[in-house]
Amino acid sequence: MKPAVCLLSGGLDSATCLAFARRDGFACHALTIDYGQRHRVELESARKVAASLGAVRHLVVPIDLRAFGGSALTDDLDVPKTGPSNGIPITYVPARNTVFLSLALAWAEVLSCSDIFIGINAVDYYGYPDCRPECIKAFEIMAQLATKAGVEGRTHVRIHTPLVHLSKAEIINLAQELGVDFKLTHSCYDPDPSGRPCGLCDSCRIRLKGFREAGLQDPLEYIHENR
Amino acid sequence: MKPAVCLLSGGLDSATCLAFARRDGFACHALTIDYGQRHRVELESARKVAASLGAVRHLVVPIDLRAFGGSALTDDLDVPKTGPSNGIPITYVPARNTVFLSLALAWAEVLSCSDIFIGINAVDYYGYPDCRPECIKAFEIMAQLATKAGVEGRTHVRIHTPLVHLSKAEIINLAQELGVDFKLTHSCYDPDPSGRPCGLCDSCRIRLKGFREAGLQDPLEYIHENR
Numbered sequence: 001m002k003p004a005v006c007l008l009s010g011g012l013d014s015a016t017c018l019a020f021a022r023r024d025g026f027a028c029h030a031l032t033i034d035y036g037q038r039h040r041v042e043l044e045s046a047r048k049v050a051a052s053l054g055a056v057r058h059l060v061v062p063i064d065l066r067a068f069g070g071s072a073l074t075d076d077l078d079v080p081k082t083g084p085s086n087g088i089p090i091t092y093v094p095a096r097n098t099v100f101l102s103l104a105l106a107w108a109e110v111l112s113c114s115d116i117f118i119g120i121n122a123v124d125y126y127g128y129p130d131c132r133p134e135c136i137k138a139f140e141i142m143a144q145l146a147t148k149a150g151v152e153g154r155t156h157v158r159i160h161t162p163l164v165h166l167s168k169a170e171i172i173n174l175a176q177e178l179g180v181d182f183k184l185t186h187s188c189y190d191p192d193p194s195g196r197p198c199g200l201c202d203s204c205r206i207r208l209k210g211f212r213e214a215g216l217q218d219p220l221e222y223i224h225e226n227r
Numbered sequence: 228m229k230p231a232v233c234l235l236s237g238g239l240d241s242a243t244c245l246a247f248a249r250r251d252g253f254a255c256h257a258l259t260i261d262y263g264q265r266h267r268v269e270l271e272s273a274r275k276v277a278a279s280l281g282a283v284r285h286l287v288v289p290i291d292l293r294a295f296g297g298s299a300l301t302d303d304l305d306v307p308k309t310g311p312s313n314g315i316p317i318t319y320v321p322a323r324n325t326v327f328l329s330l331a332l333a334w335a336e337v338l339s340c341s342d343i344f345i346g347i348n349a350v351d352y353y354g355y356p357d358c359r360p361e362c363i364k365a366f367e368i369m370a371q372l373a374t375k376a377g378v379e380g381r382t383h384v385r386i387h388t389p390l391v392h393l394s395k396a397e398i399i400n401l402a403q404e405l406g407v408d409f410k411l412t413h414s415c416y417d418p419d420p421s422g423r424p425c426g427l428c429d430s431c432r433i434r435l436k437g438f439r440e441a442g443l444q445d446p447l448e449y450i451h452e453n454r
Contacts, residue, residue: 109321138369
Protein backbone atom coordinates (compact mmCIF):
# COMPACT_ATOMS: atom_id res chain seq x y z
CA MET A 1 0.00 0.00 0.00
CA LYS A 2 1.18 3.49 -0.88
CA PRO A 3 1.74 5.65 2.20
CA ALA A 4 0.00 9.01 2.67
CA VAL A 5 0.13 11.63 5.39
CA CYS A 6 -3.40 12.69 6.42
CA LEU A 7 -3.92 15.81 8.51
CA LEU A 8 -6.48 14.96 11.17
CA SER A 9 -8.01 17.47 13.56
CA GLY A 10 -10.71 15.23 14.97
CA GLY A 11 -13.40 17.20 13.18
CA LEU A 12 -15.97 15.85 10.74
CA ASP A 13 -14.14 17.05 7.64
CA SER A 14 -10.71 15.66 8.44
CA ALA A 15 -12.25 12.35 9.55
CA THR A 16 -14.06 12.10 6.21
CA CYS A 17 -10.85 12.98 4.40
CA LEU A 18 -8.98 10.20 6.23
CA ALA A 19 -11.72 7.69 5.40
CA PHE A 20 -11.52 8.82 1.75
CA ALA A 21 -7.74 8.26 1.65
CA ARG A 22 -8.21 4.80 3.17
CA ARG A 23 -10.82 3.89 0.56
CA ASP A 24 -8.42 5.05 -2.14
CA GLY A 25 -6.02 2.40 -0.84
CA PHE A 26 -3.49 4.53 1.02
CA ALA A 27 -1.70 3.42 4.18
CA CYS A 28 -2.67 6.47 6.22
CA HIS A 29 -0.24 8.18 8.57
CA ALA A 30 -2.55 10.47 10.53
CA LEU A 31 -0.99 13.71 11.75
CA THR A 32 -2.62 15.84 14.43
CA ILE A 33 -1.14 19.18 15.36
CA ASP A 34 -1.63 20.19 18.97
CA TYR A 35 -1.34 23.93 18.40
CA GLY A 36 -2.60 25.03 21.80
CA GLN A 37 -6.21 25.16 20.68
CA ARG A 38 -8.66 25.99 23.45
CA HIS A 39 -10.89 23.11 22.41
CA ARG A 40 -8.64 20.34 23.75
CA VAL A 41 -11.35 17.75 23.23
CA GLU A 42 -10.36 17.79 19.52
CA LEU A 43 -7.17 15.87 20.35
CA GLU A 44 -9.14 13.09 22.03
CA SER A 45 -11.48 12.94 19.03
CA ALA A 46 -8.50 12.72 16.69
CA ARG A 47 -7.13 9.71 18.58
CA LYS A 48 -10.45 7.87 18.44
CA VAL A 49 -11.06 8.72 14.78
CA ALA A 50 -7.56 7.57 13.74
CA ALA A 51 -8.07 4.24 15.52
CA SER A 52 -11.59 3.67 14.20
CA LEU A 53 -10.61 4.41 10.60
CA GLY A 54 -7.55 2.15 10.60
CA ALA A 55 -4.71 4.66 10.34
CA VAL A 56 -1.42 2.74 10.33
CA ARG A 57 0.03 5.37 12.64
CA HIS A 58 -1.14 8.46 14.48
CA LEU A 59 1.28 11.18 15.51
CA VAL A 60 0.37 14.19 17.65
CA VAL A 61 2.93 16.97 17.25
CA PRO A 62 2.76 19.89 19.66
CA ILE A 63 3.49 23.39 18.38
CA ASP A 64 2.40 26.31 20.43
CA LEU A 65 0.85 28.79 17.99
CA ARG A 66 -0.35 30.79 21.02
CA ALA A 67 3.19 32.20 21.12
CA PHE A 68 2.17 34.38 18.16
CA GLY A 69 -1.33 35.30 19.39
CA GLY A 70 -4.03 36.65 17.11
CA SER A 71 -6.91 34.14 17.08
CA ALA A 72 -10.01 33.36 19.12
CA LEU A 73 -9.15 29.66 18.80
CA THR A 74 -5.89 30.00 20.71
CA ASP A 75 -6.23 33.27 22.66
CA ASP A 76 -8.59 34.52 25.33
CA LEU A 77 -10.82 36.18 22.76
CA ASP A 78 -14.54 35.42 22.65
CA VAL A 79 -15.75 33.00 19.99
CA PRO A 80 -18.64 34.76 18.18
CA LYS A 81 -22.05 33.11 18.63
CA THR A 82 -24.38 35.59 17.05
CA GLY A 83 -24.52 34.06 13.61
CA PRO A 84 -22.39 33.85 10.47
CA SER A 85 -19.35 36.11 10.37
CA ASN A 86 -18.51 38.43 7.50
CA GLY A 87 -15.02 38.54 6.01
CA ILE A 88 -12.17 36.68 7.68
CA PRO A 89 -13.43 35.53 11.11
CA ILE A 90 -11.69 35.96 14.45
CA THR A 91 -11.45 32.16 14.71
CA TYR A 92 -8.94 32.19 11.84
CA VAL A 93 -5.54 31.02 13.11
CA PRO A 94 -2.82 32.87 11.18
CA ALA A 95 -1.19 30.70 8.52
CA ARG A 96 -2.52 27.58 10.20
CA ASN A 97 -2.94 25.43 7.12
CA THR A 98 0.44 26.55 5.80
CA VAL A 99 2.08 25.48 9.06
CA PHE A 100 0.12 22.20 9.11
CA LEU A 101 0.95 21.37 5.49
CA SER A 102 4.63 22.15 6.11
CA LEU A 103 4.69 19.70 9.00
CA ALA A 104 2.86 17.10 6.90
CA LEU A 105 5.48 17.66 4.22
CA ALA A 106 8.29 17.08 6.71
CA TRP A 107 6.80 13.75 7.80
CA ALA A 108 6.00 12.80 4.20
CA GLU A 109 9.61 13.39 3.24
CA VAL A 110 10.87 11.13 6.03
CA LEU A 111 8.36 8.45 4.98
CA SER A 112 9.40 8.80 1.29
CA CYS A 113 5.80 9.60 0.60
CA SER A 114 4.46 12.14 -1.87
CA ASP A 115 0.76 12.14 -1.01
CA ILE A 116 -0.74 14.45 1.59
CA PHE A 117 -4.45 14.67 2.41
CA ILE A 118 -6.12 17.69 3.98
CA GLY A 119 -9.86 18.06 4.55
CA ILE A 120 -10.18 21.72 3.67
CA ASN A 121 -13.32 23.06 2.16
CA ALA A 122 -13.79 26.13 0.01
CA VAL A 123 -17.60 26.13 0.21
CA ASP A 124 -18.05 26.64 3.92
CA TYR A 125 -14.64 28.15 4.48
CA TYR A 126 -16.33 31.55 4.85
CA GLY A 127 -13.23 33.68 4.70
CA TYR A 128 -10.20 31.53 5.57
CA PRO A 129 -7.65 32.44 2.88
CA ASP A 130 -5.66 29.22 3.25
CA CYS A 131 -8.65 27.00 2.47
CA ARG A 132 -8.79 28.11 -1.16
CA PRO A 133 -7.74 25.74 -3.98
CA GLU A 134 -5.31 28.26 -5.50
CA CYS A 135 -3.47 28.46 -2.20
CA ILE A 136 -3.15 24.68 -1.98
CA LYS A 137 -1.97 24.52 -5.60
CA ALA A 138 0.74 27.09 -4.79
CA PHE A 139 1.80 25.02 -1.78
CA GLU A 140 2.07 21.94 -3.99
CA ILE A 141 4.37 23.74 -6.42
CA MET A 142 6.52 25.03 -3.56
CA ALA A 143 6.66 21.58 -1.93
CA GLN A 144 7.89 20.00 -5.13
CA LEU A 145 10.82 22.44 -5.15
CA ALA A 146 11.50 22.14 -1.42
CA THR A 147 11.98 18.40 -1.07
CA LYS A 148 14.73 15.92 -1.84
CA ALA A 149 12.57 13.59 -3.87
CA GLY A 150 10.93 16.45 -5.73
CA VAL A 151 14.22 18.06 -6.68
CA GLU A 152 15.69 14.73 -7.72
CA GLY A 153 12.63 14.16 -9.93
CA ARG A 154 11.78 10.90 -8.17
CA THR A 155 8.30 11.96 -7.22
CA HIS A 156 5.53 14.45 -7.66
CA VAL A 157 4.21 15.92 -4.41
CA ARG A 158 0.44 15.93 -4.39
CA ILE A 159 -1.82 17.68 -1.87
CA HIS A 160 -5.19 15.90 -2.02
CA THR A 161 -8.24 17.96 -1.04
CA PRO A 162 -11.15 15.61 -1.72
CA LEU A 163 -13.68 17.79 0.13
CA VAL A 164 -12.71 21.15 -1.29
CA HIS A 165 -15.78 21.65 -3.51
CA LEU A 166 -18.35 19.76 -1.42
CA SER A 167 -21.12 21.35 0.64
CA LYS A 168 -21.34 20.29 4.29
CA ALA A 169 -24.38 18.13 3.44
CA GLU A 170 -22.38 16.40 0.70
CA ILE A 171 -19.48 15.81 3.10
CA ILE A 172 -21.87 14.30 5.64
CA ASN A 173 -23.34 11.98 3.01
CA LEU A 174 -19.84 10.97 1.90
CA ALA A 175 -18.83 10.36 5.52
CA GLN A 176 -21.88 8.15 6.01
CA GLU A 177 -21.02 6.15 2.88
CA LEU A 178 -17.40 5.75 4.05
CA GLY A 179 -18.43 4.52 7.49
CA VAL A 180 -17.25 7.50 9.56
CA ASP A 181 -18.57 7.26 13.10
CA PHE A 182 -20.10 10.74 13.59
CA LYS A 183 -20.14 10.31 17.36
CA LEU A 184 -16.32 10.36 17.43
CA THR A 185 -15.97 13.57 15.44
CA HIS A 186 -15.96 16.99 16.95
CA SER A 187 -16.40 20.39 15.33
CA CYS A 188 -17.28 22.96 18.02
CA TYR A 189 -15.06 26.02 18.57
CA ASP A 190 -16.23 26.45 22.16
CA PRO A 191 -17.27 23.21 23.88
CA ASP A 192 -17.99 22.98 27.62
CA PRO A 193 -15.38 21.34 29.90
CA SER A 194 -16.93 17.89 29.34
CA GLY A 195 -16.54 18.34 25.57
CA ARG A 196 -20.20 19.00 24.78
CA PRO A 197 -20.47 21.25 21.66
CA CYS A 198 -22.09 24.66 22.11
CA GLY A 199 -24.46 24.53 19.15
CA LEU A 200 -24.09 28.27 18.57
CA CYS A 201 -20.63 28.97 17.10
CA ASP A 202 -20.12 29.15 13.32
CA SER A 203 -18.71 25.64 13.22
CA CYS A 204 -21.68 24.09 15.11
CA ARG A 205 -24.17 26.04 12.99
CA ILE A 206 -22.60 24.82 9.76
CA ARG A 207 -22.49 21.22 11.03
CA LEU A 208 -26.11 21.24 12.21
CA LYS A 209 -27.32 22.84 8.97
CA GLY A 210 -25.35 20.21 7.03
CA PHE A 211 -27.02 17.35 8.89
CA ARG A 212 -30.46 18.91 8.30
CA GLU A 213 -29.76 19.27 4.58
CA ALA A 214 -28.35 15.74 4.37
CA GLY A 215 -31.51 14.43 6.04
CA LEU A 216 -29.49 12.76 8.77
CA GLN A 217 -29.45 13.01 12.54
CA ASP A 218 -26.29 14.33 14.23
CA PRO A 219 -25.67 11.95 17.16
CA LEU A 220 -23.83 14.65 19.19
CA GLU A 221 -25.59 16.22 22.16
CA TYR A 222 -25.40 19.98 22.00
CA ILE A 223 -25.63 22.46 24.89
CA HIS A 224 -28.01 24.62 22.86
CA GLU A 225 -29.99 22.73 20.27
CA ASN A 226 -31.81 24.53 17.55
CA ARG A 227 -32.31 21.89 14.89
CA MET B 228 9.98 51.64 11.60
CA LYS B 229 8.54 48.88 9.43
CA PRO B 230 8.41 45.54 11.24
CA ALA B 231 10.07 42.41 9.87
CA VAL B 232 10.27 38.83 11.09
CA CYS B 233 13.86 37.54 10.97
CA LEU B 234 14.59 33.85 11.31
CA LEU B 235 17.55 33.51 13.63
CA SER B 236 19.36 30.24 14.35
CA GLY B 237 22.33 31.70 16.18
CA GLY B 238 24.64 30.85 13.29
CA LEU B 239 26.82 33.25 11.35
CA ASP B 240 24.48 33.51 8.37
CA SER B 241 21.28 34.25 10.24
CA ALA B 242 23.10 36.77 12.47
CA THR B 243 24.40 38.56 9.36
CA CYS B 244 20.90 38.48 7.88
CA LEU B 245 19.43 40.05 11.03
CA ALA B 246 22.11 42.78 11.00
CA PHE B 247 21.30 43.41 7.33
CA ALA B 248 17.58 43.82 8.08
CA ARG B 249 18.40 46.24 10.90
CA ARG B 250 20.61 48.32 8.62
CA ASP B 251 17.77 48.42 6.09
CA GLY B 252 15.72 50.11 8.82
CA PHE B 253 13.43 47.26 9.88
CA ALA B 254 12.20 46.76 13.44
CA CYS B 255 13.35 43.17 13.71
CA HIS B 256 11.26 40.48 15.39
CA ALA B 257 13.75 37.65 15.70
CA LEU B 258 12.28 34.14 15.56
CA THR B 259 14.22 31.10 16.69
CA ILE B 260 12.79 27.63 16.23
CA ASP B 261 13.79 25.13 18.87
CA TYR B 262 13.28 22.03 16.73
CA GLY B 263 14.99 19.57 19.02
CA GLN B 264 18.38 20.11 17.39
CA ARG B 265 21.19 18.20 19.05
CA HIS B 266 23.34 21.31 19.10
CA ARG B 267 21.43 23.09 21.91
CA VAL B 268 24.13 25.74 22.18
CA GLU B 269 22.57 27.34 19.07
CA LEU B 270 19.64 28.57 21.16
CA GLU B 271 21.93 30.36 23.58
CA SER B 272 23.80 31.92 20.65
CA ALA B 273 20.50 33.08 19.16
CA ARG B 274 19.56 34.85 22.38
CA LYS B 275 22.88 36.67 22.58
CA VAL B 276 22.88 37.60 18.89
CA ALA B 277 19.30 38.97 19.05
CA ALA B 278 20.21 41.15 22.03
CA SER B 279 23.50 42.37 20.58
CA LEU B 280 21.94 43.31 17.23
CA GLY B 281 19.01 45.22 18.74
CA ALA B 282 16.07 43.00 17.82
CA VAL B 283 12.89 44.59 19.22
CA ARG B 284 11.73 41.15 20.26
CA HIS B 285 13.05 37.60 20.30
CA LEU B 286 10.73 34.62 20.37
CA VAL B 287 11.85 30.99 20.74
CA VAL B 288 9.16 28.61 19.52
CA PRO B 289 9.58 24.93 20.30
CA ILE B 290 8.53 22.36 17.69
CA ASP B 291 9.83 18.86 18.01
CA LEU B 292 10.89 17.80 14.50
CA ARG B 293 12.45 14.71 16.11
CA ALA B 294 8.92 13.29 16.08
CA PHE B 295 9.41 12.72 12.35
CA GLY B 296 13.02 11.47 12.47
CA GLY B 297 15.27 11.41 9.43
CA SER B 298 18.21 13.76 10.09
CA ALA B 299 21.61 13.63 11.75
CA LEU B 300 20.84 17.05 13.28
CA THR B 301 17.91 15.75 15.31
CA ASP B 302 18.44 11.98 15.49
CA ASP B 303 21.15 9.76 16.89
CA LEU B 304 22.90 9.51 13.55
CA ASP B 305 26.57 10.38 13.21
CA VAL B 306 27.44 13.78 11.76
CA PRO B 307 29.94 13.15 8.93
CA LYS B 308 33.43 14.55 9.54
CA THR B 309 35.39 13.16 6.66
CA GLY B 310 35.03 16.11 4.32
CA PRO B 311 32.46 17.62 1.98
CA SER B 312 29.35 15.51 1.32
CA ASN B 313 27.97 14.73 -2.12
CA GLY B 314 24.28 15.16 -2.89
CA ILE B 315 21.80 15.94 -0.14
CA PRO B 316 23.63 15.43 3.17
CA ILE B 317 22.44 13.48 6.19
CA THR B 318 22.40 16.74 8.17
CA TYR B 319 19.47 17.92 6.03
CA VAL B 320 16.35 18.25 8.20
CA PRO B 321 13.29 17.38 6.10
CA ALA B 322 11.32 20.45 5.00
CA ARG B 323 13.02 22.53 7.69
CA ASN B 324 13.03 25.86 5.88
CA THR B 325 9.45 25.33 4.75
CA VAL B 326 8.38 24.75 8.35
CA PHE B 327 10.45 27.72 9.57
CA LEU B 328 9.10 30.06 6.89
CA SER B 329 5.53 28.96 7.66
CA LEU B 330 6.02 29.83 11.32
CA ALA B 331 7.60 33.16 10.37
CA LEU B 332 4.57 33.78 8.16
CA ALA B 333 2.20 33.05 11.05
CA TRP B 334 3.98 35.58 13.28
CA ALA B 335 4.24 38.10 10.43
CA GLU B 336 0.51 37.85 9.87
CA VAL B 337 -0.22 38.56 13.54
CA LEU B 338 2.19 41.54 13.44
CA SER B 339 0.59 42.85 10.21
CA CYS B 340 4.00 42.59 8.69
CA SER B 341 4.84 41.50 5.16
CA ASP B 342 8.63 41.24 5.34
CA ILE B 343 10.42 38.05 6.35
CA PHE B 344 14.21 37.64 6.38
CA ILE B 345 15.98 34.29 6.13
CA GLY B 346 19.74 33.83 5.88
CA ILE B 347 19.78 30.99 3.40
CA ASN B 348 22.59 30.59 0.98
CA ALA B 349 22.61 28.85 -2.38
CA VAL B 350 26.41 28.89 -2.79
CA ASP B 351 27.39 26.78 0.20
CA TYR B 352 24.03 25.08 0.50
CA TYR B 353 25.65 21.92 -0.92
CA GLY B 354 22.49 20.00 -1.57
CA TYR B 355 19.71 21.39 0.62
CA PRO B 356 16.73 21.69 -1.74
CA ASP B 357 14.95 24.32 0.35
CA CYS B 358 17.89 26.75 0.20
CA ARG B 359 17.42 27.42 -3.51
CA PRO B 360 16.04 30.77 -4.74
CA GLU B 361 13.30 29.13 -6.84
CA CYS B 362 12.01 27.37 -3.77
CA ILE B 363 11.86 30.65 -1.80
CA LYS B 364 10.11 32.39 -4.71
CA ALA B 365 7.49 29.62 -4.76
CA PHE B 366 7.00 30.06 -1.01
CA GLU B 367 6.49 33.79 -1.51
CA ILE B 368 3.77 33.21 -4.10
CA MET B 369 2.05 30.67 -1.84
CA ALA B 370 2.30 33.01 1.18
CA GLN B 371 0.64 35.83 -0.73
CA LEU B 372 -2.34 33.54 -1.40
CA ALA B 373 -2.44 32.09 2.13
CA THR B 374 -2.70 35.25 4.20
CA LYS B 375 -5.45 37.70 5.07
CA ALA B 376 -3.56 40.79 4.00
CA GLY B 377 -2.32 39.14 0.82
CA VAL B 378 -5.79 38.00 -0.23
CA GLU B 379 -7.28 41.39 0.58
CA GLY B 380 -4.57 43.01 -1.57
CA ARG B 381 -3.33 45.15 1.31
CA THR B 382 0.21 43.92 1.14
CA HIS B 383 2.80 42.01 -0.80
CA VAL B 384 4.55 39.28 1.18
CA ARG B 385 8.28 39.42 0.63
CA ILE B 386 10.83 36.79 1.68
CA HIS B 387 14.19 38.57 1.82
CA THR B 388 17.27 36.40 1.26
CA PRO B 389 20.13 38.91 1.27
CA LEU B 390 22.83 36.22 1.52
CA VAL B 391 21.53 33.84 -1.09
CA HIS B 392 24.18 34.52 -3.73
CA LEU B 393 27.14 35.36 -1.46
CA SER B 394 30.11 33.11 -0.82
CA LYS B 395 30.96 32.41 2.83
CA ALA B 396 33.90 34.84 2.59
CA GLU B 397 31.57 37.55 1.28
CA ILE B 398 29.09 36.87 4.10
CA ILE B 399 31.92 37.17 6.64
CA ASN B 400 33.05 40.49 5.14
CA LEU B 401 29.46 41.76 5.19
CA ALA B 402 29.05 40.61 8.80
CA GLN B 403 32.22 42.49 9.75
CA GLU B 404 30.95 45.65 8.04
CA LEU B 405 27.56 45.33 9.82
CA GLY B 406 29.16 44.91 13.23
CA VAL B 407 28.23 41.28 13.88
CA ASP B 408 30.10 39.92 16.90
CA PHE B 409 31.57 36.67 15.53
CA LYS B 410 32.20 35.35 19.04
CA LEU B 411 28.44 35.14 19.65
CA THR B 412 27.67 33.15 16.52
CA HIS B 413 27.75 29.41 16.30
CA SER B 414 27.81 27.14 13.26
CA CYS B 415 28.99 23.67 14.32
CA TYR B 416 26.77 20.62 13.77
CA ASP B 417 28.46 18.65 16.54
CA PRO B 418 29.89 20.79 19.35
CA ASP B 419 31.18 19.33 22.62
CA PRO B 420 29.03 19.66 25.77
CA SER B 421 30.59 23.05 26.59
CA GLY B 422 29.59 24.31 23.14
CA ARG B 423 33.08 24.23 21.57
CA PRO B 424 32.79 23.67 17.78
CA CYS B 425 34.33 20.48 16.38
CA GLY B 426 36.21 22.03 13.45
CA LEU B 427 35.58 18.96 11.30
CA CYS B 428 31.92 18.88 10.25
CA ASP B 429 30.81 20.40 6.94
CA SER B 430 29.56 23.51 8.66
CA CYS B 431 32.84 24.14 10.55
CA ARG B 432 34.89 23.46 7.41
CA ILE B 433 32.86 25.96 5.39
CA ARG B 434 33.11 28.57 8.13
CA LEU B 435 36.86 28.16 8.61
CA LYS B 436 37.49 28.25 4.85
CA GLY B 437 35.34 31.41 4.65
CA PHE B 438 37.39 33.17 7.31
CA ARG B 439 40.63 32.17 5.55
CA GLU B 440 39.34 33.50 2.23
CA ALA B 441 38.05 36.70 3.85
CA GLY B 442 41.49 37.23 5.43
CA LEU B 443 39.97 37.41 8.90
CA GLN B 444 40.52 35.49 12.11
CA ASP B 445 37.62 33.42 13.49
CA PRO B 446 37.56 34.18 17.24
CA LEU B 447 35.96 30.80 18.08
CA GLU B 448 38.10 28.11 19.72
CA TYR B 449 37.76 24.82 17.87
CA ILE B 450 38.32 21.31 19.26
CA HIS B 451 40.28 20.39 16.12
CA GLU B 452 41.92 23.29 14.37
CA ASN B 453 43.18 23.00 10.86
CA ARG B 454 43.37 26.59 9.68
